[in-house]
Structure formats: structure tokens, C-alpha cells
Amino acid sequence: MDRLHAMRVFTRIVELGSFTRAADDLSLPRATLTHTIKRLEEHVGAHLLQRTTRRVRPTRDGEVYYNHCLRLLADLDAVEADFREAAVVPKGRLRIDLASSLACQLLIPALPEFFARYPQIELDIGTSDRFIDLVQEGVDCVLRAGELPDSAMVGRRVARMSQATVASVDYVRRHGMPQTLADLQHGHRTVNWASPTTRRTSPLDFMVGRRLREVPLPSSVTVSGTEAYLGCCEAGLGIAQFPRYRIADALAQGRLVELLPSMPPPALPVTVLYQSQKHLPLRLRVFIDWVAELLRDLP
Incomplete structure (x- = not known):
């Protein structure tokens, strides 16, 4: 039995609440899913799913196993994504908003080095010091100096300036x-x-x-x-x-x-803010790393 495949089948059934819908989603025969879950339950020694006329739900053991599966599969996907991206050239368009003085004095003068390193990335740059709603304004990340208000965004501190x-x-x-x-x-x-x-x-x-x-x-x-x-x-x-x-x-x-x-x-903290995501696009990840590298030696 392919245990990883069985875990993916199991989590999809739990998420969709149906063997039939999960079979359609995975493009597999329903009988294959039934056989896979039977083998999985035999392997773990626990009854994982309870079936009613309308819906399939996890048992108490199934809920515990489901949460473990989610973590294991997410970790595996992250590792595989890192290896795939390592062989991929970062490319695509980034929309960013920079604190105006940081942009004009530090980042923009250094952009030729960035584009020499990542020639297939295109930057759409705004400069302001106001609060930016990344979701509403379609911005990938913002760079700000100073203490920031609480928000649902993820913040990476990249420098502290005297x-x-x-x-x-x-x-x-x-x-x-x-x-x-x-x-x-x-x-x-x-x-x-x-x-x-x-x-x-x-x-x-x-x-x-x-x-x-x-x-x-x-x-x-x-x-x-x-x-x-x-x-x-x-x-x-x-x-x-x-x-x-x-x-x-x-x-x-x-x-x-x-x-x-x-x-x-x-000292004034400098922070990059971006939306919470499991896997950052490679173009955004390398841009944030470049900003951190550029600002690392500030006074």
C-alpha cells in the first residue's frame, strides 16, 4: 500500500464528506477509494470513517489521524516545492509598495544589481508611507520603517536602523x-x-x-x-x-x-509585510531575501 497516496485519499474524503465526490475530484474509481480506506484502516488498526446515508464523517480516531495527515502532507509538499523551485528561474511580476525615503535612497539605486541577478522578474513599484491593504489593492508586499499596527499580514523584520x-x-x-x-x-x-x-x-x-x-x-x-x-x-x-x-x-x-x-x-525596525501563504511565490521570496541582504549592513 502506498501510505502517502492513502493519506491523500483519506484527507480528500474527509474534506468533501463523500466517497463519490472525492473519487470525482481525484479522477479515481469509487471502488479504488473504498479499497484504499479499508487497507489504511487495517494498517493503522482503527476505524477512521463513519458512513451515513448523506455524508461520510471521520470518527474520533479519524479526526486525530486526519490532523496528523494534514501536517505530514503539508511538510512533504513544502520540501518538494523547495527542491522544485531550486531548479526554476524566478520570474513574473511583483507589485510592491516601499516607504518613500527607503525606496529613493537605498532600494532603487541598488535595483540594477537585483535585475542582474533576477532578469525575469518585473517590479511594479509604488512609494508611500500610508497603510496599504494588500488584498484590496493587489499588492504583493510592502516595506515599512517603524513599529507597525497589528494586522493579519505576515511581517519579516529585515533591519534595525540607528x-x-x-x-x-x-x-x-x-x-x-x-x-x-x-x-x-x-x-x-x-x-x-x-x-x-x-x-x-x-x-x-x-x-x-x-x-x-x-x-x-x-x-x-x-x-x-x-x-x-x-x-x-x-x-x-x-x-x-x-x-x-x-x-x-x-x-x-x-x-x-x-x-x-x-x-x-x-533604533527603527524595518519590516516587509506580505499576505499569509503556505508557500510564497519564488519571485516574492527572492525579493524579500534581497531586501534583507541589502539592508543588513545599515548603520
Whole structure:
């Protein structure tokens, strides 16, 4: 007896509730299914199915055996899929949505290397910082920085980015260089960042040792786009906090100065979100792996 074949027959009968429907689905004679189940029950030493005039249901032992079969067959399918895909060239179209600053500064400049490695993958790229409903909008995956709200999506963390608190040279000339968190409460202002999804603003965050300290400051301007956030900071409208990669040039060129470097903001997680699936399409899997590899050496 082919035990794997018998398990597949058994699980299909349970799922369809009928020998006849399972036989049609598997393109096998009904008598073959009956014989297979009889041999399987003899092999495991238990009565697995109970038959009524309308439906076939698993017995208590059958329910236990059915759940074991599902796990075993899923594991086998996953292993075989991995070996099949190893010999297949990743190809096809991916629709992705990237956090705008990550896209423009890190991912898009590196895409020639990605396409050299995977020439048969086509990318349809959107750039935004808002919440994306992958199912409704037909998006395969999104890349976001920061803590994300709970969702039914699967998240793979691919990086943690160090951050810095900065202000323009003109701002520091007018308001002074703070030396402590208490100094911030006397005459300093911030550029408010509002979530593109909820429009909620957040205070400035500082790590004092292992303790997170939040410092709310007054503000004259609130923005929800990364370019506007940076522009307002460089214009001297207030203090802001950025991933270091985003402001490396501005710091090197003297447009911005770092404040309170001994108390930096907490590291910012970077996550790829995608729909929960048993087997990711190979093109999506290699793209996520490439993003993780690309961002692995961020500061």
C-alpha cells in the first residue's frame, strides 16, 4: 500500500464528506477509494470513517489521524516545492509598495544589481508611507520603517536602523545647543511628524541608558511626508529625528547638526509585510531575501 497516496485519499474524503465526490475530484474509481480506506484502516488498526446515508464523517480516531495527515502532507509538499523551485528561474511580476525615503535612497539605486541577478522578474513599484491593504489593492508586499499596527499580514523584520536627533545650524544659533533633556523644555521646538494613516503625532524619543524617555515639544508645523519633514528641519522650523542613512549627507555638509548624541532615539525596525501563504511565490521570496541582504549592513 502506498501510505502517502492513502493519506491523500483519506484527507480528500474527509474534506468533501463523500466517497463519490472525492473519487470525482481525484479522477479515481469509487471502488479504488473504498479499497484504499479499508487497507489504511487495517494498517493503522482503527476505524477512521463513519458512513451515513448523506455524508461520510471521520470518527474520533479519524479526526486525530486526519490532523496528523494534514501536517505530514503539508511538510512533504513544502520540501518538494523547495527542491522544485531550486531548479526554476524566478520570474513574473511583483507589485510592491516601499516607504518613500527607503525606496529613493537605498532600494532603487541598488535595483540594477537585483535585475542582474533576477532578469525575469518585473517590479511594479509604488512609494508611500500610508497603510496599504494588500488584498484590496493587489499588492504583493510592502516595506515599512517603524513599529507597525497589528494586522493579519505576515511581517519579516529585515533591519534595525540607528537614528539621530538633529536641527539646522540656523536653529541652533537661534535657540542654543541643548545639553540635557531638561534643556529641551526651555525654548525649543519640534517639527511634528504625523502618521499618514492615523494623523497622530508623536513626541521626540530618547534612550537614556536602557530607558525610553519621551519629550513632547511645541511645534508650528505638522507634516506626514518624509521629504517635507526633512525640508522643515533644514529650514530651521524645529528639531526632528531621522534614520542616520537619511541625513548622512546633510550632517557631512553641515546643513544639520546632531543634538544629544549620547541619548539617541531608539533604533527603527524595518519590516516587509506580505499576505499569509503556505508557500510564497519564488519571485516574492527572492525579493524579500534581497531586501534583507541589502539592508543588513545599515548603520
